[in-house]
Amino acid sequence: MTIDQHGPRVGYAAGAFDLFHVGHLNIxxxxxxxxxxxxxxxxxxxxxxxxxxxxxxxxLAERMEIVEHIRYVDQVHAEVLLDKLDTWRQLRFDVFFKGDDWKGTPKGDLLEREFAAVGVEVVYFPYTRQTSSTKLRAALDVLTLPAA
Incomplete structure (x- = not known):
């Protein structure tokens, strides 16, 4: 990346990062x-x-500590606001990263329009389908079911 006259290009990638896995790392x-x-x-x-x-x-505290120690991450932010534009108003990032499971959906289209209005680029990355926190949570649920 190169730094232009406006300074470094700041990116923002939000997620639950619960049961951290390779899909999170890839994003x-x-x-x-x-x-x-x-x-x-x-x-x-x-x-x-x-x-x-x-x-x-x-x-949250443990998830933030895990993410903070990923070498690709420069800063960790506790996301407490539902509206991503409100988060942008706090952090002023230039590019927003999201898994491509949002691309072409009504919520993804709205996100793109709202961010375009303030000059933020939305970049999608392939969603890791073979591993997800949902699948890991389901496996944990099976393992912790009470015996009949």
Whole structure:
């Protein structure tokens, strides 16, 4: 990355990062290749409960500590706001990274329009389908079912 007259290109990649896995690592690695300074937004426990309908397996403080120690990440931010534009108003990033499972969806299209209005580029990366926190959580649920 090169620094232009406006300074370093700042990127923002938000996620639950619950049960951290290779898909999370891939997103952060790819994001860092497209910016000079990468901020990883770790979604709060409360916001996850609102958006996903459940609390994370691993609490916010621990998830933030894990993400903070990933070498591709320059800064960690606790994401407590539902509206990504409100987060942008706090952090002023230039590019927003998201898994391509949002691309072409109504919520992804809205995100692109809103960010375009403030000059933020949205970059999608391939969603890791073979490993996901949802699959890992389901496996944990099976392992912790009470015996009949």
């Amino acid at each position: 952060l690695r790819q994001a860092r290749q497209h910016c000079d300074h990468l901020i990883a937004g770790v979604v709060s426990d409360e916001l996850l409960e609102i958006t996903k309908g459940h609390r994370p397996v691993v609490g």
